[in-house]
Amino acid sequence: MEGIIIDDGARVPLTLSQQAIRRMPYYLKYLKNLGASSDGYISASTIATELRFYEGLVRKDLAFVSSISGKPRVGFRISDLIDDIEHFLGYDIPNRAILVGAGHLGKALMCYKGFDDYGLEIVAAFDSDKKLSGKEAGGKTIFHVSKLENLCGRLNARIGIITVPAYAAQGVCDMLVSGGVMAVWNFAPVQLNVPGGILIQNENMAESLAILSNHLMERR
Amino acid sequence: MEGIIIDDGARVPLTLSQQAIRRMPYYLKYLKNLGASSDGYISASTIATELRFYEGLVRKDLAFVSSISGKPRVGFRISDLIDDIEHFLGYDIPNRAILVGAGHLGKALMCYKGFDDYGLEIVAAFDSDKKLSGKEAGGKTIFHVSKLENLCGRLNARIGIITVPAYAAQGVCDMLVSGGVMAVWNFAPVQLNVPGGILIQNENMAESLAILSNHLMERR
DNA sequence: TAGATTGTTAATCGATTAACAATC
């Protein structure tokens, strides 16, 4: 089993699985909602019960991100856990992003206030429609897509968000990569090709709809 | 190994894994894009290369949804595959849905044209803001949320789409369930509780952002 | 102390990946 061995012989995996990373926002949200009592303590067992995860799973997840061990009979200090998870997820250092495709979905994302909580900051948007150039949505300016590669680096954007139609997505992706982004959040229903080291995170609603539809089929 | 044994002794799994279901829209999209040559044939090997899946995986997936076997040296008839996948996903019988929460994201979904392709039809929307009652977006009427439970059944909606803030999501979910939906597409960042038999499909952007942010952390 | 909670180790499960035999 892969892992690093630290001083006292304990063994910790080198990286957290994607699924485990996906669980982190749920822990964070739950812990933050405890709010008032946030100078208190909480046990992994309680978290597991509330979120319907297995206890061992929660313990493993927390052991990985937590800077300190939980105390037997007491649990973890809530405020410490919150800090540790936010640090692990990098929410303390906001990630700058540019968005391409200022249609309905693109504008909805530009207007969404909640990204602050997730350390995401959309700094500008781009669209191929010249009528949109110079317009604003959610307080962010929309530029013509021809300015993308130039502005991307100057804006210091590390994330590109793609909300264009499927047929245009690969072209946009290439521009984002040459503009210097290191991760792409792709809402278009296509598999994008990128050089190694660039992360593609697909938010493909077609996937979700496939699961929903399949479930309804089975219920007939 | 679980499975049913059919006449000729071949063994086929009873259900397709969630991951496999998620791959279906990619197959479908790719096959449809072949367009012009769609009275032709295609091999699983070609599909695998194009979509960057393993050959065996593609074969297993296609064997499950395809009504007929592929022919050695020839492959599958494209139009047959398209029909089979659309049938498997239930895209030939549109699923009626109601949406709750006509904010930016809710409106974006109401205005999105692409759902036709995925067999989803949003028939109405609901919001707690009385100023929105009677308004329209994407050609669909917005009703006050107090009418939800009554209208849900009458509209024959089987899917409920939740685009309200996190704190309101569970309440909305309960209404949808008592209104008779059998599946919930949840955009709020919370784990919803539902009775057995109801499917919850989470579209939690916080999960994706966690992965993006974690990747950028590691690149530093 | 007894017991709640911790972290760890081993077993199970399921999907992916690789290797192979069958078919036209």
Add this chain to the structure above:
DNA sequence: TAGATTGTTAATCGATTAACAATC
């Protein structure tokens, strides 16, 4: 025939789940 493609079987991998020993 030789070879491309098929479907199947076995090996690998990794995550979840269960069981357990350690700690205050």
